[in-house]
Amino acid sequence: MFKCRNCKNIDKFELMFSKNYDKEKTYTQTYNENNQIEITVGDYTFIPDIKFMNEHAVCKYCGQIYIWEKEDNNEKKQKK
């Protein structure tokens, strides 16, 4: 899980595709059994790391980039 340092939302992001990317610019975001995000683009599925997030993901709420940090889903914080 990834948290926006600016607005504290978790996993609320959209991917930015490079202008040179000429395939379908759609993707799906799912969770695997370890509660890790998996992103599928076309027929390619991967688990994004923090570097990928900071290079390609924009926060849906505050529109910031380069603001992601890893959020471990310990039981501590299960509000909402």
Ligand SMILES: [Zn+2]
């Ligand atoms: Zn944000």
